[in-house]
Amino acid sequence: MPSELLVYTETDVTRLIEKYNKFWFLCCCPDFWVKKVDFSDSFVKLYRPAMLAIHAVMVVFCTSSFLSLWTQHDLSQSQESDRLAYATSTPVFTIFYHFAILYYTDDVRKVLYKLVVVLKEDHDDKIAEQEMIKKSKLHNKIFFSSCVCNMVFVGCYNCFQAVTSDATFITCISAWPDMRDRSTLAGATRVLVYFLWFLHVVRNMGVFLIIHTVLLCLSQQYKNLQGYFENLNNIFNERQLSQEEMELKFEQKFKKGIEQHALTLWCVDESQRTFQITFSSHVLLWCGLLISILPEVLNNDTNDLMMLVSNAPRVAAALVGLGYFMWPAGDITVEASNLPQAMYGSGWQNCQKRSPRIRKLAVLAMMQAQRSIELKAFAHLTFSYETYVAIVKMSYSLFSVLY
Numbered sequence: 001m002p003s004e005l006l007v008y009t010e011t012d013v014t015r016l017i018e019k020y021n022k023f024w025f026l027c028c029c030p031d032f033w034v035k036k037v038d039f040s041d042s043f044v045k046l047y048r049p050a051m052l053a054i055h056a057v058m059v060v061f062c063t064s065s066f067l068s069l070w071t072q073h074d075l076s077q078s079q080e081s082d083r084l085a086y087a088t089s090t091p092v093f094t095i096f097y098h099f100a101i102l103y104y105t106d107d108v109r110k111v112l113y114k115l116v117v118v119l120k121e122d123h124d125d126k127i128a129e130q131e132m133i134k135k136s137k138l139h140n141k142i143f144f145s146s147c148v149c150n151m152v153f154v155g156c157y158n159c160f161q162a163v164t165s166d167a168t169f170i171t172c173i174s175a176w177p178d179m180r181d182r183s184t185l186a187g188a189t190r191v192l193v194y195f196l197w198f199l200h201v202v203r204n205m206g207v208f209l210i211i212h213t214v215l216l217c218l219s220q221q222y223k224n225l226q227g228y229f230e231n232l233n234n235i236f237n238e239r240q241l242s243q244e245e246m247e248l249k250f251e252q253k254f255k256k257g258i259e260q261h262a263l264t265l266w267c268v269d270e271s272q273r274t275f276q277i278t279f280s281s282h283v284l285l286w287c288g289l290l291i292s293i294l295p296e297v298l299n300n301d302t303n304d305l306m307m308l309v310s311n312a313p314r315v316a317a318a319l320v321g322l323g324y325f326m327w328p329a330g331d332i333t334v335e336a337s338n339l340p341q342a343m344y345g346s347g348w349q350n351c352q353k354r355s356p357r358i359r360k361l362a363v364l365a366m367m368q369a370q371r372s373i374e375l376k377a378f379a380h381l382t383f384s385y386e387t388y389v390a391i392v393k394m395s396y397s398l399f400s401v402l403y
Helices: 012-026 041-071 077-103 105-116 126-164 184-237 243-292 294-298 305-337 339-344 355-369 385-402
Strands: none
Touching: 012 041, 012 105, 012 126, 012 184, 041 077, 041 184, 077 105, 077 184, 077 243, 105 184, 105 243, 126 184, 126 305, 184 243, 184 305, 184 339, 243 305, 243 355, 305 339, 305 385, 339 355
16 A cells, blocks of 8 residues: 555544654654655654664663563562563563554554545544544543653652662663662663653553554444434435435445445454454553552551552553553444444335335344444453453452452
């Protein structure tokens, strides 16, 4: 799908994705949209080779975090909890999020193009489009702010500890330097590790945004299909057409809607295929971050308020991170379940001469639309509002009992 061969009419959604595409490019996720990124040619030529160096630096950073499980000793309970969380999450982010999504770049670009351009050629519900844009901005503000606030809080908290209690500045624990090393080089390395961790999280926000955008576009497309079928009623208000002409036009439009639904189902299946590794890793990662806090809670006999406050940002980030995919995935399931009703109300009952054939067509289309649309992790765990609420309730109950 060469970008120079693709010409499309700009909409609010395409303009939004073009903005996102710039952020994806800076996060080392190039070519996820059909249009060239809106940066100068000189910057693009310089930055593309630099992506390989950034990937290499991130691999070294993740390896160092993972090796800290064996090289760092004599840690406090809080530090052991942090080390476990970062040592396991950083490789997951890099391998199962960033590298996995890069492997499927062409597939994701095709799905995104079909959802945003191809499927909007016959009908584009502007109300659903604006709702999708508002929801995208809201989810992004919640997710990005929770992640950034968590990193800033960790940096400020450990800086405060280093200044007031003569402790070492330790955020994301790396394989070197040793925790007790107070040399200038060790201190400078710890500051560098903190900024590398910040860069690591921010660049993976780009990966999250790609998947989140595809899921929101799928949800919007099901709303768009509902509007398409409901608007077929208007055909029978075109009094300049004869009854036979109205029925013929209705049949053609209804068949076109079935084609659009088939293409939407293809986009759903492709999204499940391309994101299946990431979906499974997503559940493991964020649930694992919640579980990593348990040892500190279990070993805290004094119910220290400082312990609760220090872990609150991580808990909030984990719950928001988990919901960042489950919220739009839940919308897909809900909107897809409303499609059969929209088909039923499309106006097929107004047909007379073509009634038997159109009735059969409507029944077959509704049977296909009644198929439950669910995105899953591990091929069994459904991404839905119910699953998310169950995880939140379980987390709250667990901490209520233990703390």
